[in-house]
Amino acid sequence: MGVVAMWEMLKEAIVAYTGLSPATFFTILALALAFYYAISGFFEPPPPPPRIVEREVLPPPVEVGEITEEELKAYDGTDPKKPLLMAIKGQIYDVSQGRGFYGPGGPYALFAGKDASRALAKMSFEEKDLNGDMSGLGPFELEALNDWEFRFMGKYAKVGTIKKTVAATDGPAEDSSQTEDAAVKDEGGPSKNPDEYAHPKEVAVEEVAKE
Structure with missing residues (x-):
C-alpha cells in the first residue's frame, strides 16, 4: 500500500468519525x-535557585617570627586551631588555604610542619629527605627547588624563618700562649721571666755589691 493510498484512507476516516x-x-x-503547552507552563514549579557554595573564610596569616624546626612541627595541621605552616629554604609560609593538599590526608601532608626543601628538590616522600639540608643537590634539583619557592612566594604568605641552631662547645677556648708556657715549664725549658735570663757576670757583680 502506497503513501497516497494511506493518506486517502486517513482523510476518509477523519470525515467519517468527526x-x-x-x-x-x-x-x-x-x-x-498549543493551548495545552501554554497552560501547562503556568503550573510548572519554578526552577531551583542557583546553589551558592560557601567557602571557608580563613583568618589572616599570623607572623610566627624566627622559630626552630622542632617548634615548626606544631603547625602540621593536626591542631585545627593553629595555622598550617611549611618551610622552603628556611622561609616559613602559611599554606592554610591549601589544606586539601598539605593538611592531614592530603597528598603532600608529609611536608607540613617541616622544612621540606630537600624532599621538594628531589620530589621524594622518604622520611630521610624531609628536611632543609640542600647539600649534595644537583643543578636540576636546585632548579626544581627554586620553582617551588617562586610558586610559594606568589601564592602563600611568608610568616617567619627557621632559626639556625649552632652546636654548643664544652667551654671557652684556652689561650694558646698560656698553653705554650705551661708546656715549656713542664718540659723544664726556659721561662719567660727576664730575671732567669741574666748573664752570669751580671749576677756576680750584684753579689759583690751586696757584700
Whole structure:
C-alpha cells in the first residue's frame, strides 16, 4: 500500500468519525496542542535557585617570627586551631588555604610542619629527605627547588624563618700562649721571666755589691 493510498484512507476516516474536513481537523488539533503547552507552563514549579557554595573564610596569616624546626612541627595541621605552616629554604609560609593538599590526608601532608626543601628538590616522600639540608643537590634539583619557592612566594604568605641552631662547645677556648708556657715549664725549658735570663757576670757583680 502506497503513501497516497494511506493518506486517502486517513482523510476518509477523519470525515467519517468527526464530520470535519481533514484541514479543519488538523487545525483544531494544532490549536489544542498549543493551548495545552501554554497552560501547562503556568503550573510548572519554578526552577531551583542557583546553589551558592560557601567557602571557608580563613583568618589572616599570623607572623610566627624566627622559630626552630622542632617548634615548626606544631603547625602540621593536626591542631585545627593553629595555622598550617611549611618551610622552603628556611622561609616559613602559611599554606592554610591549601589544606586539601598539605593538611592531614592530603597528598603532600608529609611536608607540613617541616622544612621540606630537600624532599621538594628531589620530589621524594622518604622520611630521610624531609628536611632543609640542600647539600649534595644537583643543578636540576636546585632548579626544581627554586620553582617551588617562586610558586610559594606568589601564592602563600611568608610568616617567619627557621632559626639556625649552632652546636654548643664544652667551654671557652684556652689561650694558646698560656698553653705554650705551661708546656715549656713542664718540659723544664726556659721561662719567660727576664730575671732567669741574666748573664752570669751580671749576677756576680750584684753579689759583690751586696757584700
